Amino acid sequence: MKPIRVNPIHTGIKTMGVMMLGAALLAGCSEAPKAQPAQAQANEVQLKQVKVTKVAKQKISEPLEQVADITSSIQLDVAVKVGGDVKEILKKRGDNVEKGEVIFRLDQTDVLISKEKANVTIAGTQQQLIKAREDLANSKQDVQNGIVKLEAAIKETEKNYNKMRNDFDLGLSTKFQLEQVETQLSNLKLDLQSSLQKQKTLETTNSLSQLEQGLLLSDVSIREADRTLEHMEVRASVSGVLTDLPIEVGMMLPAGFRSAQIQQLDPIKIKAELTEEAAALVRGKEELSFYISGSTEKHKAKVSYLADVVSTQSKAYSLELELPNQDRKFKPGMKVQVLLTEDQDQIVVTVPTLSIVRESGESYVFVMAGDTVEKRKVVLGRLSDTFQEVISGVKEGESLVTSGQNQLKDKEKVKLSQ
Secondary structure, eight states: OOOOOOOHHHHHHHHHHHHHHHHHHHHHHHHHHHHHHHHHHHHHHHSEEEEEEEOEEEEOSSOOEEEEEEEEEEEEEEEOSSOEEEEEEOOOTTOEEOTTOEEEEEOOHHHHHHHHHHHHHHHHHHHHHHHHHHHHHHHHHHHHHHHHHHHHHHHHHHHHHHHHHHHHHHTSSOHHHHHHHHHHHHHHHHHHHHHHHHHHHHHHSOTTHHHHHHHHHHHHHHHHHHHHHHHTEEEOSSSEEEEEOOOOTTOEEOTTOEEEEEEEEEEEEEEEEEOHHHHHHHTTOSEEEEEETTOOOEEEEEEEEEOSSOOTTTSSEEEEEEEOOTTOOSOTTOEEEEESSOGGGGEEEEEEGGGOEEETTEEEEEEEETTEEEEEEOEEEEEETTEEEEEESOOTTOEEEEESGGGOOTTOBEEEOO
């Protein structure tokens, strides 16, 4: 048997192949653990980096103001209620007057004469009425006495008539005598019936009515004269300042003449015309602050009226404030600045304007929720430099994305940049 010969070249090739294969395996085994950190690093690089800040409140602007006018709470014309000549003027234009205080007087002479005539008429009518009442009483008594006498006479005549009939039946009297007594009895009964009717008339008919009516009319005239005398003292119907008094002593004033004007200064009113936006800021408030132009002292005034609809004249919402003015510090014609908002109203939730994302006319921001972001729709308000008021959508203290937000999507994971 011949020994097998091994080709040294083939053996070398096989050996080299085995060595290379082993080296490859060793290389693979040694590099495999390094592949995992590289992949993780690649995944980490894919997370977008963002910066965040806390949503906070800050002063967005100074309080909003509105110029307004001080006016009297009441501006009242004083008209004379009766005509007459001006006799005496007790006040002058610009004077303070109290309610019920006499401003001027009209001449009362004619009215006093009319009243005196009425008094004389009343006195005369009263005397006539007394006499008429006495006469009426006497008439009633006379009629009553006549009725009593007639009744007695009728009774006696009836007796005579019955006796005469008996005598006539016995032939002791004539028919003529019987008829005379019968006629006498009939006449007495007719007189009684007439007296009874007269008595009834006296009882049911008021024969004094004309005098009583005259007395009543005279009494009414007296009361009218007294009322006229009261009106001839022209008094202030409210307390305030006498701003107009176009009369002079001796002037003849007709009834209804506008003789004076009074402006009530306590309380005083503040009036302004607001835009729809300004009215929205005031609506629901019970009082507002204001200050006089040129002064820093602030005052409070009660909101007495705020229109619900726009005025057809001013095309704005009418606002009225009211406040006491006992010391007359505030005068009609003065200008004031009404604060539609207070300092605390300006402290609001804000976000940086650069953090806002605009899409299709809507505004959004991104807020951190753990390691992801939430896309929030926000309603924006006032703008101040680099910040804007947020009316709704985010709350104070939330983490707001301030960089990289334009490339983010809702619920996307992100990484905070260092």
